[in-house]
Amino acid sequence: xxxxxxxxxxxxxxxxxxxxxxxxxxxxxxxxxxxxxxxxxxxxxxxxxxxxxxxxxxxxxxxxxxxxxxxxxxxxxxxx
Numbered sequence: 001x002x003x004x005x006x007x008x009x010x011x012x013x014x015x016x017x018x019x020x021x022x023x024x025x026x027x028x029x030x031x032x033x034x035x036x037x038x039x040x041x042x043x044x045x046x047x048x049x050x051x052x053x054x055x056x057x058x059x060x061x062x063x064x065x066x067x068x069x070x071x072x073x074x075x076x077x078x079x080x
Contacts, residue, residue, distance in 0.1 A: 002046040013047070015040050018056060025075070027060055027068035035059045 001013040015036035022032035035056055053072075060069035 001040075001042065001044060003049050003052065004046055005049045010046070013040070013052075018052065021072065022056060022060065022065075022068060025060075025068040025071040027065045031060070031063050031065055035063075 002010045003013050004010050018036035018039060019029070019032040022035060023029055027035075038059070039052065039055060057069045057072060060066070060072070
């Protein structure tokens with residue numbers, strides 16, 4: 001699967017990036033791995049990076065990792 005980034009470039013989806021970002025935000029490692037794995041199983045050929053962020057945030061919140069989701073969002077606000 002390809003990821004279309006905000007700047008218009010594309011790159012191959014790397015589940016490890018999701019895991020690292022989620023863990024750095026405070027999510028448990030196993031939770032981060034499960035979320036990245038579920039993204040890997042999607043059938044789309046391409047996905048927008050903002051869709052990945054939205055999916056990860058939703059999954060973190062549904063898995064009782066609210067603080068990690070908040071930390072991820074806070075970091076994202078400083079990048080935009």
